[in-house]
Amino acid sequence: MAEARFDVLGVGNAIVDVLTHADDAFLDAHGLAKGSMTLIDEDTVGRLYDAMGPAIECSGGSAANTIAGLASLGGSGAFIGKVRDDEMGAFFRHDIRALGITFETLLADDSAPTARCLILVTPDAQRTMQTYLGACVELGPDDIDADLVAAAEVCYLEGYLWDRPLAKEAFLKAARIAHQAGRRVSLSLSDPFCVDRHRADFLNLVEDHVDVLFANEEEVLSLYQVETFDAALQWVRGHCEVAALTRGEKGSVIVSGDEVHVVDAEPVERIVDTTGAGDAYAAGFLHGLGGGRDLAACARIGGVGAAEVIAHMGARPETSLRDEVARRLS
Amino acid sequence: MAEARFDVLGVGNAIVDVLTHADDAFLDAHGLAKGSMTLIDEDTVGRLYDAMGPAIECSGGSAANTIAGLASLGGSGAFIGKVRDDEMGAFFRHDIRALGITFETLLADDSAPTARCLILVTPDAQRTMQTYLGACVELGPDDIDADLVAAAEVCYLEGYLWDRPLAKEAFLKAARIAHQAGRRVSLSLSDPFCVDRHRADFLNLVEDHVDVLFANEEEVLSLYQVETFDAALQWVRGHCEVAALTRGEKGSVIVSGDEVHVVDAEPVERIVDTTGAGDAYAAGFLHGLGGGRDLAACARIGGVGAAEVIAHMGARPETSLRDEVARRLS
Numbered sequence: 001m002a003e004a005r006f007d008v009l010g011v012g013n014a015i016v017d018v019l020t021h022a023d024d025a026f027l028d029a030h031g032l033a034k035g036s037m038t039l040i041d042e043d044t045v046g047r048l049y050d051a052m053g054p055a056i057e058c059s060g061g062s063a064a065n066t067i068a069g070l071a072s073l074g075g076s077g078a079f080i081g082k083v084r085d086d087e088m089g090a091f092f093r094h095d096i097r098a099l100g101i102t103f104e105t106l107l108a109d110d111s112a113p114t115a116r117c118l119i120l121v122t123p124d125a126q127r128t129m130q131t132y133l134g135a136c137v138e139l140g141p142d143d144i145d146a147d148l149v150a151a152a153e154v155c156y157l158e159g160y161l162w163d164r165p166l167a168k169e170a171f172l173k174a175a176r177i178a179h180q181a182g183r184r185v186s187l188s189l190s191d192p193f194c195v196d197r198h199r200a201d202f203l204n205l206v207e208d209h210v211d212v213l214f215a216n217e218e219e220v221l222s223l224y225q226v227e228t229f230d231a232a233l234q235w236v237r238g239h240c241e242v243a244a245l246t247r248g249e250k251g252s253v254i255v256s257g258d259e260v261h262v263v264d265a266e267p268v269e270r271i272v273d274t275t276g277a278g279d280a281y282a283a284g285f286l287h288g289l290g291g292g293r294d295l296a297a298c299a300r301i302g303g304v305g306a307a308e309v310i311a312h313m314g315a316r317p318e319t320s321l322r323d324e325v326a327r328r329l330s
Numbered sequence: 331m332a333e334a335r336f337d338v339l340g341v342g343n344a345i346v347d348v349l350t351h352a353d354d355a356f357l358d359a360h361g362l363a364k365g366s367m368t369l370i371d372e373d374t375v376g377r378l379y380d381a382m383g384p385a386i387e388c389s390g391g392s393a394a395n396t397i398a399g400l401a402s403l404g405g406s407g408a409f410i411g412k413v414r415d416d417e418m419g420a421f422f423r424h425d426i427r428a429l430g431i432t433f434e435t436l437l438a439d440d441s442a443p444t445a446r447c448l449i450l451v452t453p454d455a456q457r458t459m460q461t462y463l464g465a466c467v468e469l470g471p472d473d474i475d476a477d478l479v480a481a482a483e484v485c486y487l488e489g490y491l492w493d494r495p496l497a498k499e500a501f502l503k504a505a506r507i508a509h510q511a512g513r514r515v516s517l518s519l520s521d522p523f524c525v526d527r528h529r530a531d532f533l534n535l536v537e538d539h540v541d542v543l544f545a546n547e548e549e550v551l552s553l554y555q556v557e558t559f560d561a562a563l564q565w566v567r568g569h570c571e572v573a574a575l576t577r578g579e580k581g582s583v584i585v586s587g588d589e590v591h592v593v594d595a596e597p598v599e600r601i602v603d604t605t606g607a608g609d610a611y612a613a614g615f616l617h618g619l620g621g622g623r624d625l626a627a628c629a630r631i632g633g634v635g636a637a638e639v640i641a642h643m644g645a646r647p648e649t650s651l652r653d654e655v656a657r658r659l660s
Contacts (some may be wrong), residue, residue: 021648054398054425056644057387068384087417087443095384113417313648314386318351 002150004183006102007075007290009152011144011174012063013136013160013167014081014105015115016088019275019313020055022120027128034122037129037191039163045132048118057088058314059095060117062158062190065276065315069283069305071099072321075290078102078148080174082139088114089135095316105143108135119275121313127275133164140166141173149174150181153290154212156282159190162198175209184241186212188282189219196222206239212289213243214282220245229253233260244285244299246278251303254295263299266307266328276315280305284321304328332480334513336432337405337620339482341474341504342393343466343490343497344411344435345445346418349605349643350385352450357458364452367459367521369493375462378448387418388644389425390447392488392520395606395645399613399635401429402651405620408432408478410504412469418444419465425646435473438465449605451643457605463494470496471503479504480511483620484542486612489520492528505539514571516542518612519549526552536569542619543573544612550575559583563590574615574629576608581633584625593629596637596658606645610635614651634658 027034030048040048049055059068067077079096083089085107092114096103108114115134119127139161149155155178161167175185187210189195195202202223206213213236215223220232220243229247236243237255246252251265284305288298304325308317317324357364360378370378379385389398397407409426413419415437422444426433438444445464449457469491479485485508491497505515517540519525525532532553536543543566545553550562550573559577566573567585576582581595614635618628634655638647647654 049424052428054389054428054646055421057421059384091385091387094379098382098384312642316384318643 004151004153005076006078006152008067008070008154008156008286009078009080009149010063010067010156011080011161011170012158013061013115013133014064014083014092015061015117015131015136016092017058017060017117017119017275017315018049018055019058019119019121019273020053022052022122024122026052027120027122032120032128032130034128035126036193037131037160040130040132042132045116045118045130048130052118052120056313057091058316059092060276060315062160062188062279063156064096065279066156066283066286067101068096068099068316069280069321070287071101072317073283073287073325074322075287078152080105080143080145080148082108082135082143083114084108084112084135086113088116108138110135110138112137121273121275125271125274125310127273137164137166139170141169144170144173144177146177149177150183152183154184154186154286156186156286158188159194159198159202162201163194179209184211185209186214186286188278189213189215189223192218192222195219199223206236211241212286213240214246214278214285215243216246216248216278242295244302246281252281252299254299256295259295261296261299263296263303266303268307268311271310273313274310276309277306279315280309280317300329301325334481334483335406336408336482338397338400338484338486338616339408339410339478340393340397340486341410341491341500342488343391343445343463344394344413344422345391345447345461345466346422347388347390347447347449347605347645348379348385349388349449349451349603350383352382352452354452356382357450357452362450362458362460364458365456366523367461367490370460370462372462375446375448375460378460382448382450386643387421388646389422390606390645392490392518392609393486394426395609396486396613397431398426398429398646399610399651400617401431402647403613403617403655404652405617408482410435410473410475410478412438412465412473413444414438414442414465416443418446438468440465440468442467451603451605455601455604455640457603467494467496469500471499474500474503474507476507479507480513482513484514484516484616486516486616488518489524489528489532492531493524509539514541515539516544516616518608519543519545519553522548522552525549529553536566541571542616543570544576544608544615545573546576546578546608572625574632576611582611582629584629586625589625591626591629593626593633596633598637598641601640603643604640606639607636609645610639610647630659631655
């Protein structure tokens with residue numbers, strides 16, 4: 001097998017985040033389920049944007065955030081995702097390439113603008129996401145560059161892709177090529193509602209295609225429709241090589257065959273915005289794994305990534321994660 | 331005189347900030363003078379953007395930031411500035427209106443896009459600004475709505491307007507109308523290089539038209555071409571009703587006739603990005619002044635505004651300044 005040119009290739013929705021503060025009354029008034037990700041259409045995004053407070057814009061997208069985190073750790077990454085040739089698309093492209101990440105997906109040529117996600121951050125630092133997929137719906141199997149997939153140690157896929165038929169095909173094509181090339185496939189379950197929408201497919205995926213699974217507690221409970229974390233853990237250990245299960249302030253639990261590691265969360269002075277916590281965790285974990293670290297060390301590096309991004313508004317690191325790891329773990 | 335509908339009307343450049351971290355070597359390599367604001371053309375903004383790191387976008391503009399800060403304090407504000415009907419313009423408009431600020435300036439109809447300012451934040455938390463004025467160059471005297479000016483207690487003008495001939499006419503028209511209506515005129519000197527470019531005009535303005543002046547130490551030294559802060563202070567006290575002179579971590583000094591107040595800076599745990607410190611200070615000071623507070627109290631409220639915005643990336647408050655004032659000063 002050829003040496004990998006990239007540590008991780010991410011495939012996901014290419015999204016610009018529009019972040020604002022909101023209170024619980026605002027969520028209630030607009031019927032938004034706190035902590036979830038909901039797909040909305042162009043009219044709804046316009047109405048909600050008009051109603052919400054002043055915002056900041058920054059590049060987002062779950063898998064894209066993970067690749068950005070990986071780059072911040074010093075890893076080499078590539079990304080496949082769809083934007084248009086508009087101002088938001090230019091921001092997204094700039095931000096990911098500025099990190100040294102290979103991003104060559106053809107621009108969308110339809111009329112839909114680059115995707116945006118309205119993120120409402122409540123005083124408890126929880127984030128509620130309303131996503132207009134825009135140009136992302138054009139992502140399909142033709143965008144999966146087989147050479148790129150084969151050139152990455154790990155092919156990292158976000159569960160959100162499963163929400164659109166074309167993107168789902170792209171997802172399966174990428175996973176197939178990765179395995180044919182002897183690479184690992186990693187999946188993030190993304191969101192409990194997303195798991196709910198696609199449970200049967202995700203169960204098959206986890207059993208048959210996924211080597212490294214990322215999920216938070218809610219997502220893995222939803223996947224196996226069980227009541228307790230321990231029950232979910234028993235299921236998942238038989239299904240994939242490694243499962244990294246995150247539990248917010250309780251840290252994470254890693255299972256791999258007979259191994260189980262319980263790792264504390266990294267301390268954070270003040271949690272400002274939990275957007276991207278899981279994405280940054282996956283970045284750290286995968287970076288550790290690629291560097292041959294043991295699973296507990298991978299989980300700690302993941303925890304450092306999560307701790308950095310939840311201390312400020314926005315889903316991507318503001319400071320070098322490599323420096324953060326050196327500061328916290330050495 | 332009719333009761334004012336607004337506490338403050340701001341007139342300034344309507345700009346979207348594009349913020350990134352950079353090191354001193356980057357500034358050197360691109361010949362950028364740390365701490366300054368430089369006007370650049372469209373080609374240069376493109377080249378610099380391509381070279382710089384990942385960024386976040388948020389609404390900016392000096393006077394606009396001040397009006398945003400005022401709104402965050404519970405004050406009523408209006409703003410005059412020029413954007414285009416593009417995505418950046420929509421962000422700017424949304425962010426200012428979402429704060430309850432009246433903003434009705436006609437959209438620019440030329441081909442230039444909404445202005446953007448590339449802001450490079452160095453590890454010492456200093457910001458270096460490269461501004462492409464875009465649609466702002468269309469701001470002119472026709473945009474100055476006489477009723478709006480007459481309806482505001484204070485007409486607040488940014489020195490940056492002086493860089494473009496049309497905007498300068500708009501500036502003078504607004505100041506004239508304000509005084510005819512018995513209102514106060516306030517000026518922020520904006521930037522030492524800006525003062526350098528327009529020293530003679532600014533000296534005339536300060537002597538003849540400005541009631542409340544905001545300047546930092548460097549700017550006021552540049553204005554009077556003196557070596558010491560005390561010398562500048564002696565000049566300025568004879569020229570305008572109130573001068574609020576900011577000195578970074580040393581706090582601020584307020585002079586008004588025979589009164590002098592020296593007020594400490596508010597403590598900040600970690601200074602992240604000084605962008606907008608002066609704008610937020612002016613917001614607090616003007617809010618205090620409008621509320622009939624004494625000058626020392628005005629300076630302290632200004633200090634709270636500055637302390638909030640320098641603790642995070644971006645020039646506008648992330649949390650309610652009204653709450654911050656209650657927490658810190660009561």
